[in-house]
Amino acid sequence: MLSRVADDLYWFGRYIQRAENTARAIVVHSNLVLDLPRNVAVGWSALVEIMGVDDLFRARYGTGYAEADVVRFLVLDADNPGSVASSLASAREILRTVRESMPHETWEHINNVHLILQEGGERLLTRSRRQDLLQHVLDAALMTYGILIASMSHDVGFQFMRLGTNLEQADMTTRIIDVRTSSLIKPRAADEALRPFQNIQWMSVLNSLTAYHMYRRHERARVRGTAVLRYLLQDREFPRSVMFCLNMIGATLPKLPPSRAAERALERTGAVVRDANIERLVESGLHDWLDEVQVGIGKLHEAIAASYFKA
Incomplete structure (x- = not known):
């Protein structure tokens, strides 16, 4: 191709x-x-x-x-x-x-x-x-x-399209979490009026990723911040979670010509997401960690582009 x-x-x-x-x-x-x-x-x-x-x-x-x-x-x-x-x-x-x-x-x-x-x-x-x-x-x-x-046909062209779809979704999921949860995790004085409605806001975060019903089916409990974050970041079965998207990329790369650079970038970013302690990150600062994940996703894109698209 x-x-x-x-x-x-x-x-x-x-x-x-x-x-x-x-x-x-x-x-x-x-x-x-x-x-x-x-x-x-x-x-x-x-x-x-x-x-x-x-x-x-x-x-x-x-x-x-x-x-x-x-x-x-x-x-x-x-x-x-x-x-x-x-x-x-x-x-x-x-x-x-x-x-x-x-x-x-x-x-x-x-x-x-x-x-x-x-x-x-x-x-x-x-x-x-x-x-x-x-x-x-x-x-x-x-x-x-x-x-x-x-x-x-699920040929090489389809695999490239699937790479783009999953990389974009992983990036968008981290962006939505980063922006939409900052006021929920560490409320500022200006956010005090929204404090009684945090449950509605967490539901909105889930709905932004069509995740509310699947989250309730998975958790079988009320909406809780750390559980929402863990589900959207680390769940291996929900198609819009970051971990699912990275795993899909991992399943796609072997069907393409070998690229050790893309594999290494994926391994590094996948380890950051997989090994994260969400409760500890909420206490210490989720924003910096999400920045690290987003940088990793950007480097993965660069590795894919350099390996397959540079004529």
């Missing part, structure tokens, strides 16, 4: 996963705002922080983080490379060049939601219509996964 095609398939997996996670984060945050009392202020800056595009947002919209600006920036802004529209446009462009490698239905679903975003524009971002728009994105992403898993 040409390195260019492998690179495209890898990034196709990442772009679809990114669009899905961004859309779900907005839906869950909107629901959180509705679940909390009106006198409890919940800002929208956390969504921008999760995506790691604070500087770009402030350059375009200032420091106000108004709801309408944040939603527009994360859904439609073409200048934001991580927006839903940008991610789907990039995935669609990749499909144009590798359509022979994927089932035809994949193009239909991605192109359809791309056109909805392009033609609907600002009028679909109002509170009354936003949920339907984002649900279209979620449905298209999940339908695409189903089609590819069920109908695409």
